[in-house]
Amino acid sequence: MISKPIVYDENDNKVVEEYENDENKCSSFWNLQDNKNLENLKKKIKKYYLKIQNYTCCYCKQTIIVDHGGSWDIEHIISKSVKEEFMFTPENLALSCKDCNTIKGAKNVLKNPNRKTFPDLSSDYIIVHPHFDHYFEHISWLEKSMIYYPKENNAKGVNTIEVCRLDRFLFKKINLDGEDLDSGYFEAINDLNNRVQEAETNFEKAHCLKLLNDVTNIGLAKLSGNELSKYNL
Numbered sequence: 566m567i568s569k570p571i572v573y574d575e576n577d578n579k580v581v582e583e584y585e586n587d588e589n590k591c592s593s594f595w596n597l598q599d600n601k602n603l604e605n606l607k608k609k610i611k612k613y614y615l616k617i618q619n620y621t622c623c624y625c626k627q628t629i630i631v632d633h634g635g636s637w638d639i640e641h642i643i644s645k646s647v648k649e650e651f652m653f654t655p656e657n658l659a660l661s662c663k664d665c666n667t668i669k670g671a672k673n674v675l676k677n678p679n680r681k682t683f684p685d686l687s688s689d690y691i692i693v694h695p696h697f698d699h700y701f702e703h704i705s706w707l708e709k710s711m712i713y714y715p716k717e718n719n720a721k722g723v724n725t726i727e728v729c730r731l732d733r734f735l736f737k738k739i740n741l742d743g744e745d746l747d748s749g750y751f752e753a754i755n756d757l758n759n760r761v762q763e764a765e766t767n768f769e770k771a772h773c774l775k776l777l778n779d780v781t782n783i784g785l786a787k788l789s790g791n792e793l794s795k796y797n798l
């Protein structure tokens with residue numbers, strides 16, 4: 566959870582005003598090439614959130630310790646192409662890895678997509694909000710095998726995993742490109758197996774068993790040369 570949103574100084578506010586006074590105000594303002602002040606503000610936003618998020622993506626929690634701006638995207642939690650008016654709202658900004666940002670795209674994250682004012686409560690959002698929610702109250706994470714699953718009856722957890730396709734890590738981990746099942750595959754099986762035994766609730770146990778079943782079926786399909794596309798990999 567981001568403890569404190571960025572605070573704009575006088576120069577930063579000039580950029581925001583420039584955007585607000587623009588007659589053709591639209592989200593493409595964000596990508597203007599010849600606006601030095603805008604460039605500087607975007608750099609500042611990246612630097613600020615990188616530090617406060619400790620080089621960790623707000624949606625997948627992967628840590629990428631790289632300062633180069635090209636490795637990170639400024640994430641508009643409510644997409645700027647959906648609601649451009651929140652494009653510079655500090656609580657609508659965070660840093661995400663490029664994959665999460667691309668996959669999430671312009672998908673809806675709001676309980677009430679027609680709302681006009683900025684939604685500033687956790688309950689206004691259907692996903693885990695980087696500023697308003699504690700991530701691990703909604704999502705369980707097996708760090709080693711990069712497996713994510715929602716906490717019991719947790720809609721925000723379910724939606725975040727779906728919106729950002731956080732299952733992509735498991736499918737990368739079990740790497741199905743080679744001839745045979747590799748060590749990543751067996752690591753995932755072991756991790757899930759251990760979790761099934763250690764799970765504190767039946768919900769968690771059932772969820773890990775289901776994932777174990779999916780991974781097992783995928784392995785079986787691969788070994789028997791069956792079509793893997795039905796697993797949506």
Ligand SMILES: [Zn+2]
Pocket residue numbers: 622623624625626627661662663664665666
């Ligand atoms: Zn990510």
